[in-house]
Amino acid sequence: MYNAYFGFVENPFSLSPDPAFLYRSTQHEEALANLIYGVQSRKGFIVLTGEVGTGKTTLLECLREYLEHQYFEFAFLFNSRITSDQFFEMVAYDFNLQVQRTSKTEVLFALNSLLVSQANEGRTTVLIVDEAHNLEWDVLEEIRLLGNLENRQGKLLQIVLAGQPEFDRKLDSPNLRQLKQRIVLRTTLVPFTEADTKEYIEFRLDRAGMPSQKILSDNIISEIHARSTGIPRIINGICDNLLLTMFAMEAREATIEMVDEVTTDMRLDWPTRRKIRSQQGMEQPSFGRGD
Ligand SMILES: Nc1ncnc2c1ncn2[C@@H]1O[C@H](COP(=O)(O)OP(=O)(O)O)[C@@H](O)[C@H]1O
Numbered sequence: 001m002y003n004a005y006f007g008f009v010e011n012p013f014s015l016s017p018d019p020a021f022l023y024r025s026t027q028h029e030e031a032l033a034n035l036i037y038g039v040q041s042r043k044g045f046i047v048l049t050g051e052v053g054t055g056k057t058t059l060l061e062c063l064r065e066y067l068e069h070q071y072f073e074f075a076f077l078f079n080s081r082i083t084s085d086q087f088f089e090m091v092a093y094d095f096n097l098q099v100q101r102t103s104k105t106e107v108l109f110a111l112n113s114l115l116v117s118q119a120n121e122g123r124t125t126v127l128i129v130d131e132a133h134n135l136e137w138d139v140l141e142e143i144r145l146l147g148n149l150e151n152r153q154g155k156l157l158q159i160v161l162a163g164q165p166e167f168d169r170k171l172d173s174p175n176l177r178q179l180k181q182r183i184v185l186r187t188t189l190v191p192f193t194e195a196d197t198k199e200y201i202e203f204r205l206d207r208a209g210m211p212s213q214k215i216l217s218d219n220i221i222s223e224i225h226a227r228s229t230g231i232p233r234i235i236n237g238i239c240d241n242l243l244l245t246m247f248a249m250e251a252r253e254a255t256i257e258m259v260d261e262v263t264t265d266m267r268l269d270w271p272t273r274r275k276i277r278s279q280q281g282m283e284q285p286s287f288g289r290g291d
């Protein structure tokens with residue numbers, strides 16, 4: 001909507017996990033290197049965790065790009081609220097397995113021959129599961145068993161599981177002990193530092209066709225950082241709305257009033273604001289009846 005106004009060739013703050021827009025913060029760079037190394041080393045499970053909006057799916061998309069480039073076979077499951085039957089159906093579909101009916105036995109049989117033939121050609125086969133915190137126990141158990149398939153050179157299927165921090169906690173539960181023991185690499189994404197937020201915003205603007213931007217001052221970027229708590233998805237939301245407001249008001253620079261308006265509309269709450277509000281007595285601690 002505002003692209004022409006600012007001269008962008010693409011929307012700078014789109015919410016799609018597009019590898020072309022990957023900002024290589026130190027942690028994202030490291031996490032991606034870990035994913036690639038983990039997959040190549042054929043040793044077992046790789047787990048990527050992080051709060052909502054920190055860039056997990058974006059990194060998985062980068063991994064996918066890498067795997068496509070290497071002609072590695074892979075299956076990428078986004079939907080993790082599935083039964084184990086659906087899991088096998090999705091595996092069969094994604095690996096393009098030639099099965100008549102997608103029964104578990106048939107899928108396992110076909111998958112095994114795919115894995116063996118890939119391994120014989122020296123190729124790694126990868127299963128990627130996003131939103132893994134939603135996986136049911138029995139599906140996790142099936143995944144663990146798939147991870148056991150091996151030949152003399154190592155595991156036949158590399159498995160990457162990405163999920164929110166509760167997935168880490170889930171892995172600590174006693175009935176997932178065996179799966180946990182098989183994890184060779186764990187990577188966690190945390191929110192950006194303020195310096196990262198600034199570079200991230202400028203990188204995205206540059207990538208969209210605005211090098212050396214002058215529309216967001218350092219002060220404004222600092223506010224965006226505080227209000228987003230450094231979470232890329234929220235940064236994108238604020239910036240997108242901010243650009244829209246600037247366009248509507250025919251402004252060339254964002255003001256703090258605009259940031260206020262946008263974050264109020266987004267109903268954002270952030271730690272420094274909560275602190276100020278409670279100092280001003282605007283936020284009373286609530287007590288239950290009878291206290
Ligand atoms: N390192 C990064 N570079 C570019 N964009 C990023 C980065 N990290 C996150 N984003 C953006 O933030 C948003 C949320 O990222 P996403 O990968 O969907 O997070 P998650 O899967 O952890 O919830 C997306 O719009 C994505 O493009």
Ligand SMILES: [Mg+2]
Nearest residue numbers: 056057058130
């Ligand atoms: Mg995601």
